[in-house]
Amino acid sequence: MHDLTEFICERIASLCALAREEVRQALTRPPRLDMGDLAFPCFPLAKQRKKAPPVIARELAEEFAADFAAQGIRCEAAGPYLNFRFDHCMLAGRLLAQALAGSLLSGAGQGRTVVIDYSSPNIAKPFSMGHLRSTSIGNALSHIYAALGWKVARVNHLGDWGTQFGKLIVAFRLWGDRARLANEGIPYLMELYVRVNDEAKARPELDEEARAAFKQLEDGDTAALELWKIFREVSLAEFERIYAILGVAFDSYAGESFYNDRIEAAIAVLERAGLLIRSEGALVVAAGEPDAPEKDAAPPCMIRKSDGASTYAARDLAAIFYRWQEYAFDRLLYVVGSPQALHFKQVFAVLKKLDLAYADRCVHIPFGQVLLNGEMMSTRKGNVIFLEDVIKEAETRALAKMRENSESSDTACEAEIARNLAVSSIIFYDLKNGRIKDVDFNWEEILNPHGETGIYLQYAHARIHGIMRKYDERMSEPSAAIINSPPRVTEEESWPLFDAIARFQEKLALAAEHNEPSVIARFLLDLASAFSAWYRVHRVINEDNPVLSRERMGVVLAVRAVLAQGLRLLGITPLEKM
RNA sequence: GCGCCAGUAGCUCAGGUGGAUAGAGCAACAGCCUUCUAAGCUGUGGGCCGCAGGUUCGAGUCCUGCCUGGCGCGCCA
Numbered sequence: 001m002h003d004l005t006e007f008i009c010e011r012i013a014s015l016c017a018l019a020r021e022e023v024r025q026a027l028t029r030p031p032r033l034d035m036g037d038l039a040f041p042c043f044p045l046a047k048q049r050k051k052a053p054p055v056i057a058r059e060l061a062e063e064f065a066a067d068f069a070a071q072g073i074r075c076e077a078a079g080p081y082l083n084f085r086f087d088h089c090m091l092a093g094r095l096l097a098q099a100l101a102g103s104l105l106s107g108a109g110q111g112r113t114v115v116i117d118y119s120s121p122n123i124a125k126p127f128s129m130g131h132l133r134s135t136s137i138g139n140a141l142s143h144i145y146a147a148l149g150w151k152v153a154r155v156n157h158l159g160d161w162g163t164q165f166g167k168l169i170v171a172f173r174l175w176g177d178r179a180r181l182a183n184e185g186i187p188y189l190m191e192l193y194v195r196v197n198d199e200a201k202a203r204p205e206l207d208e209e210a211r212a213a214f215k216q217l218e219d220g221d222t223a224a225l226e227l228w229k230i231f232r233e234v235s236l237a238e239f240e241r242i243y244a245i246l247g248v249a250f251d252s253y254a255g256e257s258f259y260n261d262r263i264e265a266a267i268a269v270l271e272r273a274g275l276l277i278r279s280e281g282a283l284v285v286a287a288g289e290p291d292a293p294e295k296d297a298a299p300p301c302m303i304r305k306s307d308g309a310s311t312y313a314a315r316d317l318a319a320i321f322y323r324w325q326e327y328a329f330d331r332l333l334y335v336v337g338s339p340q341a342l343h344f345k346q347v348f349a350v351l352k353k354l355d356l357a358y359a360d361r362c363v364h365i366p367f368g369q370v371l372l373n374g375e376m377m378s379t380r381k382g383n384v385i386f387l388e389d390v391i392k393e394a395e396t397r398a399l400a401k402m403r404e405n406s407e408s409s410d411t412a413c414e415a416e417i418a419r420n421l422a423v424s425s426i427i428f429y430d431l432k433n434g435r436i437k438d439v440d441f442n443w444e445e446i447l448n449p450h451g452e453t454g455i456y457l458q459y460a461h462a463r464i465h466g467i468m469r470k471y472d473e474r475m476s477e478p479s480a481a482i483i484n485s486p487p488r489v490t491e492e493e494s495w496p497l498f499d500a501i502a503r504f505q506e507k508l509a510l511a512a513e514h515n516e517p518s519v520i521a522r523f524l525l526d527l528a529s530a531f532s533a534w535y536r537v538h539r540v541i542n543e544d545n546p547v548l549s550r551e552r553m554g555v556v557l558a559v560r561a562v563l564a565q566g567l568r569l570l571g572i573t574p575l576e577k578m
Numbered sequence: 579g580c581g582c583c584a585g586u587a588g589c590u591c592a593g594g595u596g597g598a599u600a601g602a603g604c605a606a607c608a609g610c611c612u613u614c615u616a617a618g619c620u621g622u623g624g625g626c627c628g629c630a631g632g633u634u635c636g637a638g639u640c641c642u643g644c645c646u647g648g649c650g651c652g653c654c655a
Contacts, residue, residue, distance in 0.1 A: 031598060041597055043635060053635085079598065080635095122655080162655055256655080282653055298581075298651085305653040312655050339649055341582060366583085369649080376649095401617065421617090432603095433591060436583070438648070445590075449617045451603040452591085459617055467614045474614090510594060522592065525602080536610090536619045556614095578617080 004086055005038065007071055011064060016045055033496060036076075036083035043080060053080030092489035092498040092555075099558035100483045102565070104504050107149020114145050115153045115327050118335035119248070120255070122159035123235035124168060124189040127242045129385045129441055130370045130377045136430045137367055138335040139248045139571045140517035147569060148512055153327050157319065158255025160232050164193070166214030169227050170206060171196035173213075181230065186238045189231060190379060197380055218260070232257075242387065246423060247571055259318040263310045266318035267303055273354055281306030285350050301346035316347050324358055331361050333515060338366035338436065365515045368438035377441075385441055387426075394422035394447055401449065402578065417578055421455055424572045428454030431570055432521040452525050457567060458575045460528040464560040465576040467540050471553050474541050479553055487547075487554040494555045497534060500527040501562050508569070517570060524566045531559050 005027065013020040023040070030039045042053040042060065049056055057077035064075050064082075072087035098104045118138020121131045142152045171192040172181075180188050200206040216224040236253070243249065267283075270276050275285045283304035303314045323332060334344055344364035351359035369376055370385075377384045398421040402414055429446050430439075449455045471479045489498070503523065511519035540552040564574040 025595075026597095028597070031600095035598085039598085043597075046635070081598065159655070164655080280652075284652070300652070302652045307653075309653080311653075313652095315655090337649095338583065340655095342650055343655095345582090368583090371648095374648095398617090405615075405617085437591080438584085440590095442590090445604085448604075453603090453617085455617055456603095459615075463615055463618085470614050506594090513594085518592090519594095522602090525592095529602085532618060533620090535614085539614065541614055578615080 004071065004073060008038065008040070008068075008073070008084060011067065012040060012060075015060070015063065017048070018044070030078075030081070030083055033499060035078060036085045037499075038084040038086075039078075040082040040084075041080060042082060056080075057082045088492060088495045088498070089489055091502070092495060093486070095498045095501050096489055096554055096558045097486045099501055099561045100486055100554070102561060104501070104562065105147055105508060105565075106505065107147075110149035111151070112149075112330040113151045113153065113327055114331040114333060115155060115323055115329045116142050116145075116333045116335065117155045117157050118142075118333075119243075119250070120157040120159060120336070121239065122164070123239075123255075124164070124186065124193065124231050125379045126186050126190060127239060127387045128370075128377060128379065129387055129390065132387055132426070132430055133367050133370060133435075133439075134335045134337070135243075135246065135248055136427050136571060137365070137435055137517055138333075139246075140431055140520070140569060141333065141335065141365070141512075141515055143569045143571060144508060144511050144517065144520065147508060147565075150330075153252065153329070154250045155252045155254065155323070156250040158232075158236075158253055158257075160235075161217075161256035161260060161315075163210060163214045165217060165228055165231065166210035166212070167196050167200075167206075168193055168231060169213040169217070169224055170209045172227055181234060185234045189234065194380060194382070245391065245419070246427070247573060254319075254322075256315055259315050259322065262318040262322060263314050266321055267310065267314055269321070269354070270303060270317075270350070275350070275353055276303060285346075285353065287346065287349055298342070298346070298349075301350050313343065313347050313350075316343075317350060320347070320351065320362065324356075329358070329361060331363065332358070333363055333365050335365045335367070337369055339369070340364070341366055363515070365435070367435040371438055371440045374440060390426055390443075390446060391419075391422045393443070394425055395419055397447055397449070398422055398455075417575060420573060420575055421458060421578060424454035424458050424567075424575075425449070426454075427570060427572055428457065428521060431517045432525075434518050435516060454572060457524050457528050457563065457572075458578060460531050461560065461563050461567065461574045462576060462578045463535065464531075464556050464563070467553070467556055468560075470541050471549070474543060475546060475549060475553075477550070479557065482550065482554050482557055487551040489551060489555065491538075491551065491555075493538065494534065494552075496530045497527070497555060497559055500530050501558060504562055504566070511569075520566055520569050524563065524570075527559065527563060527566070531556075531563075 005024070009020050009023045009027070012018065012023045026041060026044065028039050028041065030036050042056040045056050046053050054077065057080055060082050061075050061077040068075050068084070072090060074085040076083055076085075095104075116138050118141075119131065119135040121127060138154070142154050146152050168189065175192065175195065196206060196210070213224060217228055270285060276283045277286055277300070279300065282302055284300040284302045286300045287298040301313050302311050304310055320332065323329060336344070341364060348359060348362050348364075351362065371377070372383050372385060375383065395418045398418040399414065402418065426446060432452060433439075468479045500523075507519055507523040511517060538552060540549060540556060542549045567574045
């Protein structure tokens with residue numbers, strides 16, 4: 001399609017005295033498929049030719065007709081637009097072959113490295129729907145960049161350090177039970193955490209003790225460290241279980257504690273650069289220009305508190321220095337909620353002040369919050385939904401639906417499919433909208449199996465596999481053989497499917513450009529919906545017409561290949577049966 | 579008070595670089611299973627694109643001001 005576009009650009013440019021680039025910019029897609037494949041709006045020529053755009057469109061259509069027909073391009077005027085229609089059979093044939101060979105995507109990012117910081121939950125708390133967003137968005141981005149040929153380092157910056165562990169240590173010393181901790185894991189830790197917070201309201205000295213306990217941790221007190229290590233291990237085991245269910249993996253779990261002994265060195269870098277200013281007893285880096293700090297609209301970036309302790313910002317700077325050494329990244333993505341936008345703005349501004357070449361390579365990828373009844377979820381307050389409860393409920397419903405459809409056989413297989421459907425719907429629900437949108441958690445919405453859902457996509461994919469099974473059964477040739485010798489595409493009705501397939505590469509590039517997995521999610525909905533509409537009216541298996549059967553099977557296989565590839569980009573494993 | 583983000587159908591949302599009659603899903607209503615999975619398909623109704631100016635041949639899209647909501651504004655991470 002690209003070569004045809006170039007041909008059109010060249011001809012219009014030469015005939016209308018426009019720059020080729022100018023023509024390419026002006027070209028658009030008609031709003032509906034039946035109007036054509038490409039359109040040139042004639043408005044810019046109105047002044048030059050001193051005629052109304054519709055007149056110009058008609059003239060151009062006539063002038064181009066013969067020339068373009070030779071290339072298999074039909075052109076016609078439609079109001080002020082000049083619309084072009086390509087040879088769909090030829091294009092579809094090409095796309096079919098590419099889709100079946102898996103060569104629709106080209107790796108433009110080859111050789112470049114992206115570090116993606118995502119998921120990053122605080123340990124000692126159960127995995128909630130709030131943690132899911134960073135996890136699913138980051139995971140999808142990791143697949144999207146990898147598909148474009150980037151080298152991807154997936155980093156889980158665990159929240160495994162800070163005063164909350166002082167609190168937990170205090171709670172454990174007061175009421176802790178090692179046997180229960182070993183048996184119950186995170187829920188038990190949370191119980192202790194909630195209790196210590198409750199009791200601290202009446203006994204403020206507990207907060208004091210918690211600060212002291214965290215100080216012990218930082219100073220390397222063996223007993224405190226031993227407890228902390230157990231908390232961390234128990235939590236990590238639990239998270240890895242959840243990540244396995246979600247199909248998410250990481251290359252590094254270097255979290256906050258990992259940078260503990262690198263912070264002083266990081267602060268020393270700022271010191272040497274002369275960026276640190278003493279302010280109200282704390283050490284800060286001013287946000288604005290060095291010569292006019294008083295003009296700052298933005299608050300300064302605090303590096304060291306007045307009591308000498310380091311801050312979150314100092315830790316993040318240490319992490320960036322380390323990651324630069326470790327990965328020499330071309331891009332560093334922080335998949336962290338939008339409330340932290342200011343924090344990252346400040347940290348990145350400090351990098352700029354240090355005149356570091358990689359300052360511009362660091363990007364915050366914000367996303368909206370998961371709310372419950374319009375409020376932020378809070379583990380401590382108890383108004384929180386846990387991911388696993390949602391998975392269980394979704395599984396139960398999927399299983400019930402499967403039993404309703406068929407009194408089938410294999411319960412182990414059923415359970416696996418139900419689990420997949422549950423995870424697919426939850427991940428897709430999280431990714432289908434622009435990431436900046438807040439999500440007010442709603443059971444009926446996330447469990448809804450109809451409409452724009454992960455289940456809808458899986459259903460389309462599973463039905464294709466149903467056709468494949470039947471094709472292998474009824475037709476003389478196995479469907480897999482079609483992959484090696486793709487059929488010609490003769491039916492115009494399959495064009496909407498190929499029109500969707502043709503956009504896969506540009507959608508992928510767009511998704512990476514904006515760090516927006518929902519672009520892929522929307523693309524898949526378009527593709528699946530085009531397929532579902534086609535499926536009703538076009539029967540694939542037909543023993544009396546093996547040639548047509550073969551052609552349609554090829555079309556369906558092409559759709560399947562793209563659908564499966566797209567689902568995997570989102571971190572969803574395509575199902576062959578449901 | 580300042581900053582960031584959002585405001586499109588009853589609800590949830592799509593609408594690269596400004597272009598043709600603003601699109602989906604849910605909900606509602608009406609149809610479609612003797613044929614490859616009805617978790618599907620087809621159709622109907624439903625819109626001062628927050629408001630007001632401006633730029634332009636042309637604005638949901640760009641600029642300015644305002645309104646509403648969310649989040650954030652140094653010793654939590």
